[in-house]
Structures are given as structure tokens and as C-alpha cells.
Amino acid sequence: MIDSHCHFDFAPFCDDPEHYLALSHQAGVGKIIIPAVGQRNWQAIRDLSARFPNLYFGLGLHPFFSAEHDVNALIQLESELAMEAEQREKKQSHCVAVGECGLDFAIVNADRDQQISLLAAQLQLANRFELxxxxxxxxxxxELLRVLRQNMPVAGGVYHGFSGSHQQAVQLIDLGIKIGVGGTITYRRANKTRHTIAALPLGALLLETDAPDMPVAGFQGEPNRPDRLVKVLGELAAIRTESKQEIKQATSLTTAELFRIPI
Incomplete structure (x- = not known):
């Protein structure tokens, strides 16, 4: 399996990455993709992926931390992505995406215009570097849908931690965006999300944990971990018609193809 979204540079993983990678491998999670939050962790996730060959990362500006993204952030992001592109030609880069990026209007006093501007610019960078x-x-x-339609992602993408309606999922899929399936579906009360995920094409789904956030049912109050991706897989098999093995193979292949990583 591939955990398509795990903040592996956060605590508790950063304190003992070998231990948590061993747990992940024992659970059948072979690769992990680490999204960035901003300039402050770009180097940390790059260093982690250099130490451990089964870790990959994205570079981006997370909207939740938009107050930290100064006027130079996009210039620096462009420079970092250009450097990674050169390394990629030499097969020496583990940068596989632009992100985590998007919109977060749940923040108190969110600067919506700034967030929209940053997202549009990052979508354009993703297209320039074919990520x-x-x-x-x-x-x-x-608002997200509108910005996506104005800046269509040529290399696709994933909407992580999906918990919306079937109509919203279809709108994303029509734009070439995959649906990230995480711990939400392990809660029986999340009927809308469970029904939506059960009805979507299997080829549109990726597995994720968002660890250490988004805990799976039964582990509330604890940091989530990438090895608990197996819980997400089990619940996905319980609400769909395909077997656990079919889902594991399909989601792994879809994730590997999207991020162009070896399976």
C-alpha cells in the first residue's frame, strides 16, 4: 500500500522515523508521500526522503498556514521546484507533487483573496513543472472548483481527506482529480461520506492517513500513524463490492501512476 498523504516530518514520527517506518512496513505500507505545509518544512521533508528511499514529498504552501507565507514564498517555491526538476532528470529527486495547497476558509479572519491567489499560482507552477x-x-x-477550472491541472491531482457529496466528488473526478480516502470512512456516523465513497469508481480513489491527524475509529485522542492505513483499507472493503486485495492493488497502482513513483 501507499499512504498518499502523511505528515511524516511531524511528531511523533520525526523523533524516531525508523521505528514508525518499521511499523508501516509490517502493516503492508511500502511507500509514503509527505505533503509540505510551507517554507519552514521544505528542507525537513527533503532530508527525510533522502534518508529513506520509500518516502516521497510535495512542495507547496498550505492554506491553513497562509499567514506565514510572505511575498517571497512563491518565488522561493518556483526556485525549489526548478531545482527538483533538474534533479528529476538525473533520477535524483523524490519531489512528486505541488502541495499541500488549496483553500481553507474555516480559519478565523481568513484572507480569502490571498489564499485564492496563492492557489492559482501553485496550480500554474504545477502545470509548468508537470506535477x-x-x-x-x-x-x-x-471557490476551489472555480480556481481549478481556471487553472486546469495538466498532471492531475488528489483532493485529500474527502468528506463531501457524490456530486462534489464527480465534479472533481471530471477535472482529473482523484479522491483521497482516509479515516473519516471508519466512523459509522459519517454516512454521507461512506455512501459517496462506496459509489465512486475504484480507479478514482487513493488511500491516505493524514497522520498524525484524522485518527481512525477506535484511536481517537491518539496521533494517527501510517500503519493504520490498513484500517482504512479494511473499512473501504467493507462498504464496497471489491475485495480487500482488489482495492489494495487498484489504489496502489492509481497512486503510483499519479505521482509517477515505482510500485
């Missing part, structure tokens, strides 16, 4: 995007969205779906 998929890792999307975050809270309380801003219509």
Missing part, C-alpha cells in the same frame, strides 16, 4: 497537485479544502468548495 500533480495535493489539494486541501475546508468551507471553500465552490
Amino acid at each position: 500533480p497537485v495535493i489539494l486541501h479544502c475546508r468551507k471553500a468548495f465552490p
